[in-house]
Amino acid sequence: SEESDGKLIEDSLIQLRCHFTWKLLIEAPEIPNLENKIVEEIQFLDTKYNVGIHNLLAYVKHLKGQNEEGLESLKEAKDLIQKEHANQADVRSLVTWGNFAWVYYHMGRLAEAQTYLDKVENTCKKMERTEMDCEEGWALLKCGRKNYERAKACFKKGFEVDPENSEFCTGYAIAVHHLDGFNTATERNEAFSLLNPDDVYIKVLLPLKLQDKGQEAEGEKYIEEALTSMSSQTYVFRYAAKFYRRKGSVDRALQLLKMALQATPTSALLHHQMGLCYKAQMIQIKEATNRQPRGQDRENVDRLTIMLKATFEMAYVDLAEMYAEMGHHRKAEDIFQKVLCMKIVDDHKKQEIPYRYAINHYLNKWDLIKLHKKMSYSREKLLNALEKLAKRHVHRNVRVVESFSLLGLIHKLKGEVSDALLCYDRALRLTADLNPMF
Template structure:
């Protein structure tokens, strides 16, 4: 038995399917991932449903629900068989591979081998160089979709898969759509960089050319045009999508985001709540609704010239409570939703509850694996909290320094540099002999590439440090 299992395992490792694609996501992200998969199955109108059922089967397996996983694979198999084209056997390879892996994990080796045989026969039919592995655009596309659905850690690999597929089949609507969505997501991640180019603009337009009825792509294009200052052009795509009955829940989501950013908060809330009725567990929707209420607090305060009393104060307090409620729900559904922690903390600050704001920041630092850009942003906002609410210059400087020392160029890093510089200058205005502040200014000018100024401040700091018999290291780990 052991030898047979080893032989089957060697074959399984050669397959291209969800069990071999190394899909990256945290265990805590699984409930949100499953919710998004189920929402897509029910509410997104697309011709490419089999892949999402395959992904659901993989998630069910990870949760220990192997019988439910088998049911999802049966759904995928049925959908593929309805196609009745030459590609249906190739499209089935992923499903058969998942079946083989699933039966292997269930200890049902005969069934695992039966599906391995199906894969082998198809690979032989298409003269694949490997008995258990097909290299073709369709398989690259299937892998790309799986990676795309599993979150930002997988986007670069998804992009590579779709690029490879399109190189072989450039007019394929499915590959074009996947590539456009991937580029949109990557652009969204890079929005904080100094030069956020719209790399997704042309792919989105190309996807619409090949998929003129796909309203999901149209609302993404609308949001990208809004990013680029072409809001009126974007709104035309939004209106066109809203007049279509296809994929309405998704259209309402992104149209709501569009109108929130435009400042039409009542319209945004109406659309977002319509989407929420269909998908009440969506972390995305709770976050967007929370942002609407956050925007309402600013709108009310601005109208009251930032002096809220009486009814204005009550309205602000109500908006703050609603925003907190929805940000909390977003984080319950998706505990790795890092930007939602920042927004939740900001609302606790608005409510004057600094303890809960502090707890929120500590939670995001301790429990989430953050990429550099997100970590940079959280250090900056936590620094702002320390500086303006907690009145701790020392702790604020520590956070700004941490943000700056993450060398990824971004607007957040620039803000951190400016905040750090202002604090150092302010401290020097109170004490011209402050070695730490001179060291910080030297560091700032070094980061800016103004080496002569950096040297000037470092030398001042060194002279003072020598006088104080404290040579070698400056403030908070800043090199002198």
């Protein structure tokens, strides 16, 4: 029977080694931020390990109930395997196949789940255990501090078997770096020796380690070399900014953070780093004036206070968006209202915060029109973003009537009358289908 088939498949799925069985410690409030980090990495980090990151994105999509989108990410991973590892595609595909099987199982598509289980069974005897340890290590490493110790253990097992394998070396070094205060001096020195300056990601990690060891001048050479590269620039800017802030070159750090924000303007991490820089500048001024700034120094402190406050305002917005993404709309609304009631001085923030509020909430007709008039300089940005959001909801079959109504209003505000009428007509037809008595 279908029920017994499902139980047999479930028993087989539990035996797989993949993201669904690795017990990745991810709490619900962390999911939106993790997804953003994954998407940023796919977009901005040039790395040899992209197959794993697409697999992790598929798992995160599943956690959000978006299994169709999860399948798309797994197809991306499958295409990358064929492109980058064609000579060992079967071995490299085991984790991806396992994830396919789990997603299809959760979608109730048992035949497809069984197909991928068969692929795994036919191939797994060729697979070295260390290969799976490496895949698991990268997944754990991406999922936050609670997973770092297990990630280190996975990479260490692989590294001890194959010390020449660059994936094991890089993963182990990064895990030890993240756990710096919890490792022995021997482990830290061993990991430090494994850092390969030819890897762009490592090229900005290595200077921070050199800085810790009192070799700042040597570290700065690697930073400047990385900054001349066109590869992974957003990541380079982020770590280089941290290096210069710790060095005391706060102006340089701020310059780099602003460049990184151009690519990822909603990054909570970057806004936090900006706040640390403003705080450092305030401390510098206060110490130089014996904590009694006057005249221009007083004005600079006041200006920095406002800018520091702005970073906290955006942190509140990030938190509200996270709650909205999780479906906790009441919490999101409460936080947004708190921010919207703040006395915001920065002109950009005056428009950015209502804009992001609009993106995360379906506004009623009159609210949207008022907001549209109020935000004249970014009206196209607002309408395009809302249009994208509404179309995504239509595609996912979420609040479809409201989504078509919103699309109609957007087309109307853009002057696209015929398109507006088509959307309004579609919304009315759907309403009639849902309420046949009318």
